[in-house]
Amino acid sequence: MPRTALHDWDLSPEEAIALQTRLATRLERRDRCDPVTHVAGVDIGFEDGGATTRAAVVVLRWPDLETVEQVVHREPTRMPYIPGLLSFREIPAALGAFDKLPRRPELVMVDGQGIAHPRRLGIAAHLGLWLDLPTLGVAKKRLCGRHGEVPAAKGEWTPLTDRRRAEDPADVPLDDDGRVVIGAVLRSRERVKPVIVSPGHRLSLATALEWTLACLGRTKLPEPTRLADRLASRRGRAFRDPGAPSLL
DNA sequence: GCGACAG
């Protein structure tokens, strides 16, 4: 993916949809990863009532999951949120954060969908193409597709399927009903609402699930995404005002 | 035509 002009992000909804359709065909759906020594988590938050976009990237060392890098990048928000076009709103800022990283991680986990998207190009897939890195999406909610009930035990999952679309490769595996498996609804924590896991670029669903499970801590969200989420929304211990009056 | 709809 050539990192060319800014105008790649300032498109009309119609143009953006056309671009997604084209880019989706360039996704690599098989594993192509270098040995992983660092996993990154990405998420975006907003300030000033949405006027400022705040991107956060947290890099965790593998396999101990210690945070070794943490960067934040802020810039003016340039596009509204439109379901299905999230990447055009959030990726520019995410790239700004990646530029501040001293080194590239071998795997990137994104808060949002991978190919579990109407045109198979959720933010994780789009970012993966742009960075040319293996990516996967871990979303808190479903954008498209349907699924059955998810077993109650941690680690269990149910396939998320969708009708075939033009963007799907000619050789996509189909389930018994002729539907495309675009992700998995994973019970990452018992008694808690499951998360939606889907591969982005250069990764298979099976591998995306393995990494998600391998990065789980005590909460339902895997550590890379959870930490990036806190940093982007400036929550969590490291971001409380040190001088704030104690409640105790 | 009527819902659904990542963050």
Next chain:
DNA sequence: ATCTTGTCGC
């Protein structure tokens, strides 16, 4: 996503 207070539970 963000705006918001207290509250239930490990």
